[in-house]
Amino acid sequence: MGKIFNTTGLCRPDKHYMVNIDNRLREIKKMVDHGDYFTINRARQYGKTTTLRLLKDRLSAQYSVFSISFEGIGMNAYSSEISFCQSLCRLFYREVRYHAVAGIPSELVEEISGLRHMEIDMLELADVVSELCSKADRPVVLIIDEVDQASDHEVFLSFLGMLRSKYLIKEEQPTFQSVILAGVYNIKNLKLKIRSDCQHQYNSPWNIASDFSVDMSFQPSDIVGMLKEYEQDHRTGMDISRMSELIYDYTSGYPFLVSRICKIIDEHVSPVWTKEGVLEAVKELLTENNILFDDMVKKLDDFPQLKRTLYAVLFHGDKIPYNPDTQAISVGVMSGFLKNEQNVIVISNRIFETRLYNLFMSEELLDSKMYKAGALDKNQFVHDGELDMERVLERFTETFTDIYAGEDISFLEENGRRFFLLYLKPIINGVGNFYIEARTRDMGRTDVIIDYLGRQYICELKIWRGNEYNKRGEEQLTAYLDSYHLTTGYMISFNFNKNKKVGVQKIRIHGKTIIEAVV
Incomplete structure (x- = not known):
């Protein structure tokens, strides 16, 4: 059977089409060679488990690698120090029994086997680590995946404290060459989840960890x-x-x-x-529904401030400074759908952005007059498989004026662009999509790129700030059309002057046609 693209579970180079991550593995191995302890904390489905598997294969030529996971070990493992230490010993034994960890003598395998049934506490586990590392034929590396599974349990912090203690005296007592923890949350956040407000929340036992800055995204x-x-x-x-x-x-x-x-x-x-x-x-x-999108929705439900922040970025064009100490921002970044770009938070990619737009708009569709109007008008906008954007602008202008002519300026400035997206949604729903060009989203201007049956349409939404500002917007739109190899662009100007001329007009500039609607 030939290779396939895989999006579930572990990826294997012999079975799946994969990006070559050799450069990343070399960078991580340098950290191991240096004796670093560190955390690989990345969002869900970011390739952590596959990276750890390939890393183990690479390290095994030089190190004795124990690669374990906390996934599925059961709640009883966290009920006491003894239960936790016993569970760890069982995980260690599974490694040497089923995966034949290189550099572990047979007599040491027997010792590890015997520990499975002994009641030992954290101090005794520290001695076990020293015995293991002193008797192994090679330096020992410990990799633990899915550490988030331990995030609510005090005993795990005690375990981290033990590792820290041994790291600090590694010149005197044998210990792991390197420890790698992997999960969504970093260790400081794990501590935050189990500390009450009255306790010190930032005294992490994992402050020995080196920064992990390897880029795991694909270029x-x-x-x-x-x-x-x-x-x-x-x-x-x-x-x-x-x-x-x-x-x-x-x-x-x-x-x-x-x-x-x-x-x-x-x-x-x-x-x-x-x-x-x-x-x-x-x-x-x-x-489609998948774990990634489900997790996004859950985070928005769990963190209302994060939801309000995303709404302000998407619909109001707010530029919100990146502050890692703000819980909503920190959670969004750790979850993978926010990122820091020049000290301003932005949505990580077009897929997440469009999914968020769809989510927010779906929550108000039934009560939206603009959405209902778009649904009623939709049949008049498609001719021979092409979207008649000029007609869309004409009908939007008429509908917007009819419904919102009496509203105050601040209300329209804040919601005008959202109303256009609500009007557009039923017109392209099921056939096309739209996304917002992040480079142009601000409080004055937003470029909407519409994908419809293989064709793209660019529509700039902006608030009228005078003739000079409007001309600059037209110039910017023509330049943007060049980058998309298009000759026609569209513009909606939300003009709040009392003597404005409402309607749609065509403008020729630099060999391009701009169809502009003024509302």
Whole structure:
């Protein structure tokens, strides 16, 4: 059976099309060689487990590697020090029994086996670690995946404290060469989850940990390598560089999203490996349920301030400074759908952004007059498979004026762009998608890129700030059309002057046609 794109569980180079992560593994190995203790904390489905598996294979030529996971060990393991230490010894034994850890003598295997049934506390476990590391033929590396499973349990912090204590006296007593913990949360956040407000919350026992700054996202060049291997097997004739750039444009290199789009194209989409195929795969991805999107919704429910923050960024164009000490921002970044860009928080990629737009708008669709109007008007906007954007602007202008002519300026400034997206939603729903170009989203200007049946339409939404500002907006839009190889663009100006002229007009500038609606 040939290779496939995999988006569930562990990825294996012999079975799956994968990005080559050798450079990342070399960077991580340097940290191990240096004797660093560190945490690989990345968002869900970011390739952590696969990275750890390949890292173990690489390290095993030089080290005795115990690679264990806290996933599924059961609540009883955290009920006491003795239960926790006993569970760890059992996990160690599984490693030497089933995976034949290199450099562990047979007599040491027997000793580890005997520990499974002994009642030992944390101090005695520290002695076990020293015995293990002194008798092994090689330096010992400990890798623990899914440490989030231990996040609510005090005994795990005691374990971290023991590791810290041994690290500080490693010149005097044998201990692990390196310890790697992997999960979504970093260890400071694990401590925050189990400390009450009256206790010291930032005195983490993991303050010995080195910073982990290895970039685990995929760059376009990484995706190129994966698609080259696929192309060698399937001979589709795709433009590999173009496909890689398109996939990156929508995912910003989020590993699961990259692989998921590739898998959808490979298995579900026709025509495959074209721009149209990528857009179709994106549309399918945005309508499916998966762990990543479910986790996003859960985080918004659990952290209302995070939800309000995202709403302000998406619909109001607010620029919110990045502050890692703000809980809502910290949770959004750790969960992978926010990132720090030049000290301002932004949505991590177009996929997350569009999913969030759809979520927020779905919560108000039934009560939205603009959405209902768009649903009633939708049949008049598509001709021969093409979206008549000029007609969309005309009807939006008429509908917006009819419904909101009497509203105050501050209300319209804050909500005008959201009303257009609500009007657009039923028109393209099920056939097309839209996303917001992050580079242009601010309190005065937003560029909406609409994907509809393989074609793209760019519509700039902006608040009128005078003729000079408007001309600059037209110039910016023409430059943006060039980057998308388009000759026609669209503009909606929310003008709050009493003597404005409402309607739609065509403008020719630098060889481009701009259809502008004033409301």
